Amino acid sequence: MGKNQHVTPHPKGGWQVKGAGNIRATVRTAxxxxxxxxxxxxxxxxxxxxVIHGTxxxxxxxxxxxxxxxxxxx
Numbered sequence: 095m096g097k098n099q100h101v102t103p104h105p106k107g108g109w110q111v112k113g114a115g116n117i118r119a120t121v122r123t124a125x126x127x128x129x130x131x132x133x134x135x136x137x138x139x140x141x142x143x144x145v146i147h148g149t150x151x152x153x154x155x156x157x158x159x160x161x162x163x164x165x166x167x168x
Contacts, residue, residue, distance in 0.1 A: 096140025096160075099133040101126060102147045111136065134159075 097113035099120075101168045104110040109129035112130035115135075120136065120158040130146055134157070148154045155163035 096142040098143040099137045100145045100147060101129045101133050102151070103149055104150055113124075118141075 095160065097115065097122045100112050102110055102112060104122050108122055108124050109126045110122045110132045111129050120129060121129070123132065126146070130144070133144045133146075134163055136142075137159045138155070143159065144157045145153055146155045
């Protein structure tokens with residue numbers, strides 16, 4: 095299982111994708127939508143989670159692409 099991918103506002107403008115615990119961003123984009131798409135691809139490849147934060151830094155959404163400890167009941 096890889097590192098969770100966080101989509102957060104970049105301090106100098108735009109949005110960034112950052113692996114959990116990393117100091118530097120993996121990628122910086124102009125829009126949150128672009129960053130979310132890139133984070134999704136990385137999370138799928140690493141079998142981890144994508145965590146999308148809002149402009150206030152709070153978590154807006156989470157998506158699991160690995161072994162989900164709480165799978166949906168269907």
